[in-house]
Amino acid sequence: MARTVWNSTVGKKTVMAVSGLVMLLYLVAHMIGNLKIFFGAGEFNHYAHWLRTVGEPFMHYEWTLWLIRVVLVVAVIAHAVSAYQLSRRDIKARPSKYVHRKPRASYATRTMRWGGIILALFIVWHLLDLTTGTVHSGGFETGKPYQNVVDTFSTWYGNTIYVVAMIAVGLHIRHGFWSAAQTLGVGSRTRDRALKTTANALALLLTAGFLAVPVGVMTGVVS
Amino acid sequence: MKLTLRVWRQKNADADGAMSTYEVDGISPDMSFLEMLDTLNEELILSGEDPVAFDHDCREGICGACSLVINGDAHGPERTTTCQLHMRSFADGDxxxxxxxxxxxxxxxxxxxxxxxxxDRIIEAGGYITAPTGSAPEAHATPVPKPDADFAFEHAECIGCGACVAACPNGAAMLFTSAKINHLNVLPQGAPERETRVLDMVAQMDEEGFGGCTLAGECATACPKGIPLTSITGMNKEWLRATRKAGRR
Structure with a gap:
């Protein structure tokens, strides 16, 4: 069965849909967590510490966090590999372009591939910046995410990269969520409007929620 | 009407093609697009040139033979087949x-x-039912619920012209394949092959080198028969169901 799924264009889209939904679920949790920065350094840093102790005493220190990380890495790889293989196939299936070209499909639809690449690059930077601190501006302090976040959003490039990526994630979800519903066969004519509204709402909510943090730092609400 | 045509000319499958420019005059707005091309071809033949080759058959919008991308749109600016597109959709001097x-x-x-x-090969892979043919059976021998009959009819409208593939940015045949699958899978006559049909037809579609679906929706916009985009959703649902069932066997 796994073979059938992986070898089929419909099956590979299913892999993309499921892995995409897993990442979306994580993004919602991540965004809600981020908003705790508006309640001060104490609450935010305490929340970050709690993330490492979730599930104790059943789970050891950081076990739950690592479990989530493994699931996410699997989802990212599955999503990216399927996207790459399907895109290669799509480009091969339509080698010559029309001489008379027309602007097609919505902006969100047309930017899925480039948007995905931008997001992949962003994730690498984001991890090196705020998880490992490798490319962090100023002194990275382990266990003090509040101070680290303020550092990042005090630089012009930190803000620029983040804003671009969050707009990209919004556009990606706008088309991706609705598409996932079609791929998994849950869309229908009667449900179409509700699904499109949900996709737009999720996209808007996540982009706005994530952008609240750099805006907060830039306006001095968070410092 | 006087028109300037830029037509794709390509000698054969291996030759490189290019757009050639022609002027046609004396076109009536009531002519169909194909009749306009007939006029051009008559002139080309009279002047000893090779006429433009194009597919056409019934010229009634039901056979699916005509296949032209006109100004970047499959079947042109109206939502119909090229043969049912009339020159009144264009302006003099266009x-x-x-x-x-x-x-x-x-x-x-x-x-x-x-x-x-x-x-044709996608249809061969499963676009049929294994019922004995011969004289038509009594119409009410197999009851079909009205909504199912309507659903089947809507998808049976597909004439297999390929406008969906032409319009798709990925050259995908999802709308064609899904129309055929949905048409037969919803009916009791199609039930015995419900799973093999969707699995085999999708596999053949992939085998032929068509692209995948990115839900751009261009196919449903171009379809002269109004097959809805949700047809693809229905096929995905059938495919997932069949794959799960096959996995349990």
Whole structure:
């Protein structure tokens, strides 16, 4: 069965849909967590510490966090590999372009591939910046995410990269969520409007929620 | 009407093609697009040139033979087949671009004619029912609920012209394949092959080198028969169901 799924264009889209939904679920949790920065350094840093102790005493220190990380890495790889293989196939299936070209499909639809690449690059930077601190501006302090976040959003490039990526994630979800519903066969004519509204709402909510943090730092609400 | 046509000319499958410019005069707004091309071809033949090759058959919008991309739209600006498109949809003095369907699974045979036998092979893979043929059975021998009959009819409208493939940015045949699958899978007559049909037809579709679906929706916009985009959703649902069932066996 796994073979059938992986070898089929419909099956590979299913892999993309499921892995995409897993990442979306994580993004919602991540965004809600981020908003705790508006309640001060104490609450935010305490929340970050709690993330490492979730599930104790059943789970050891950081076990739950690592479990989530493994699931996410699997989802990212599955999503990216399927996207790459399907895109290669799509480009091969339509080698010559029309001489008379027309602007097609919505902006969100047309930017899925480039948007995905931008997001992949962003994730690498984001991890090196705020998880490992490798490319962090100023002194990275382990266990003090509040101070680290303020550092990042005090630089012009930190803000620029983040804003671009969050707009990209919004556009990606706008088309991706609705598409996932079609791929998994849950869309229908009667449900179409509700699904499109949900996709737009999720996209808007996540982009706005994530952008609240750099805006907060830039306006001095968070410092 | 006086028009400037830019038409894709390609000697054969291996030759390189290019757009050639022609002027046509004395076109009536009541002519169909194909009649306009007939007029051009008559002039070309009289002047000793090779006429433009294009597919056509019934000229009633029901056979699915005509296949032109006109000004970047499969079947042109109206939501119908090229044969049912009339010159009144254009203005006097217009320049019109005419190109063939473009997809690697639909290679150009000559000029505007493409080889669509990939569709035939998708149908061969499962677009049929294994019922004994012969005289037509009594209409009410097999009851079909009204909503199912309507659903089947809506998808049965597909004439297999390939406009969906031509319009798709990925050269995908999802709308065609899904229309055929939905048409038969919803009916009791199609039930015995419900799972094998969707699995085999999707596998054949992939085998032919069509692209995948990115839900851009261009196919449903171009379809002269109004097959809805949700048809693809229905096929995905059937495919997942069949794959799960096959996995349990």
């Amino acid at each position: 320049t019109i671009d005419v190109e063939p369907w473009r997809a690697s699974a639909f290679p150009v045979v000559k000029d505007l004619v493409v080889d669509r036998s990939a569709f």
